[in-house]
Amino acid sequence: MNTLSQADINTLISYRHALHAHPELSLEEVWTAGFIRDRLEALGIPVHEKIGGNGLVGVIEGSAPGPAVALRADMDALAISETTGLSYASKNPGKMHACGHDGHVAILIGAATLLARTRNFAGTVHLVFQPAEERFGGARLMIEDGLLERFPFERILGLHNWPDMPAGEVLLHEGPVMAGTSEFDITFRADGAHAAMPHLSGDPLLAGGHFLTGLQQAVARAVDPYEAAVATVGSFHGGHAQNIIPQSADLKGTLRAFRMETLTLLRERTRAVAAAAASIASCTVDLAFDDPICPPVANTPLERDLMRAAVRQAGLAAYRGDPRPTMAGDDFGFFLLHRPGAYAWIGNGPAVLDGRLHQPAYDFNDAIIAPGATLLARTALGALAGRT
Numbered sequence: 001m002n003t004l005s006q007a008d009i010n011t012l013i014s015y016r017h018a019l020h021a022h023p024e025l026s027l028e029e030v031w032t033a034g035f036i037r038d039r040l041e042a043l044g045i046p047v048h049e050k051i052g053g054n055g056l057v058g059v060i061e062g063s064a065p066g067p068a069v070a071l072r073a074d075m076d077a078l079a080i081s082e083t084t085g086l087s088y089a090s091k092n093p094g095k096m097h098a099c100g101h102d103g104h105v106a107i108l109i110g111a112a113t114l115l116a117r118t119r120n121f122a123g124t125v126h127l128v129f130q131p132a133e134e135r136f137g138g139a140r141l142m143i144e145d146g147l148l149e150r151f152p153f154e155r156i157l158g159l160h161n162w163p164d165m166p167a168g169e170v171l172l173h174e175g176p177v178m179a180g181t182s183e184f185d186i187t188f189r190a191d192g193a194h195a196a197m198p199h200l201s202g203d204p205l206l207a208g209g210h211f212l213t214g215l216q217q218a219v220a221r222a223v224d225p226y227e228a229a230v231a232t233v234g235s236f237h238g239g240h241a242q243n244i245i246p247q248s249a250d251l252k253g254t255l256r257a258f259r260m261e262t263l264t265l266l267r268e269r270t271r272a273v274a275a276a277a278a279s280i281a282s283c284t285v286d287l288a289f290d291d292p293i294c295p296p297v298a299n300t301p302l303e304r305d306l307m308r309a310a311v312r313q314a315g316l317a318a319y320r321g322d323p324r325p326t327m328a329g330d331d332f333g334f335f336l337l338h339r340p341g342a343y344a345w346i347g348n349g350p351a352v353l354d355g356r357l358h359q360p361a362y363d364f365n366d367a368i369i370a371p372g373a374t375l376l377a378r379t380a381l382g383a384l385a386g387r388t
């Protein structure tokens with residue numbers, strides 16, 4: 001396989017900085033999609049746009065017919081005000097590439113550069129640029145919009161930059177990589193009353209308090225201790241004065257686990273705890289889950305080995321540290337409901353600006369664009385050739 005020249009790398013870095021300066025939120029990636037389309041077309045790659053919103057697919061045909069493989073990058077940003085002070089910092093107030101998806105796009109354009117230059121392979125590589133990873137399940141939106149029928153690939157591969165690992169080192173988990181997620185919204189309601197006359201109304205704040213603690217007992221008592229699970233209430237709003245029992249309290253939270261069965265169980269327990277909390281505090285309750293559950297990301301063995309082989313062939317270092325997965329989620333799991341695949345983590349190195357994922361000082365490391373691009377391109381070639 002050919003390699004990226006220093007001029008190629010400089011170009012990809014300039015793309016990354018342009019993307020970083022123009023972050024767009026989930027479902028709003030219009031500028032980003034246009035930027036990607038123009039770069040792919042300049043490489044001679046036909047592009048199919050508006051798949052599942054702002055998603056796009058570039059198709060690289062090899063020099064002979066053969067199987068098909070997909071490489072995926074996400075492209076959306078977060079509602080965070082950037083504090084890096086970088087020359088290419090966000091120009092869009094309140095929006096920021098704080099998860100490194102700007103880097104993922106640059107990496108996939110880099111892989112496209114390598115693959116399109118020679119086309120010295122049999123088969124097809126589909127470049128899947130996915131919108132709305134951070135919110136709204138863009139992977140699912142692309143699938144519902146016919147991704148798998150229009151671009152029939154046998155397996156899908158992707159990666160995420162990871163700040164707790166040395167720069168350029170690659171981790172391929174044995175199985176689970178990232179958790180499945182299920183978000184919920186709850187409102188407890190009652191008539192409201194004078195704070196000194198609690199017998200005249202139910203108490204939504206009391207219900208919320210019982211729910212908050214009861215939910216933790218669901219994790220501790222309903223889930224097998226050998227299963228990882230998390231339930232977090234991230235928002236609890238209700239009331240505005242010392243002397244009034246309010247008419248409502250709103251809570252929002254998330255459930256995380258590595259197996260769909262565990263998430264389903266936690267949903268059942270969340271319903272039961274919410275009903276019990278409402279009953280204790282004489283309230284009514286409305287509980288809504290964001291549907292569907294975002295499935296866990298777990299590597300399938302063959303695809304994991306394909307990526308591990310590519311790590312060796314590319315001369316990259318395999319991460320030797322703690323290989324535990326994360327309870328953070330990624331909607332790559334929707335692709336894995338339909339196709340086998342693998343999701344690598346590539347080390348972003350020590351935080352230059354003391355930033356972590358989803359934090360206002362985070363920055364993707366430009367030094368991992370070339371290794372990331374080489375990894376994806378080599379994995380695609382290995383998949384098409386059936387090498388592990």
Ligand SMILES: [Zn+2]
Pocket residue numbers: 099134357358
């Ligand atoms: Zn993220």
Ligand SMILES: [Zn+2]
Pocket residue numbers: 099100101133160
């Ligand atoms: Zn991310």
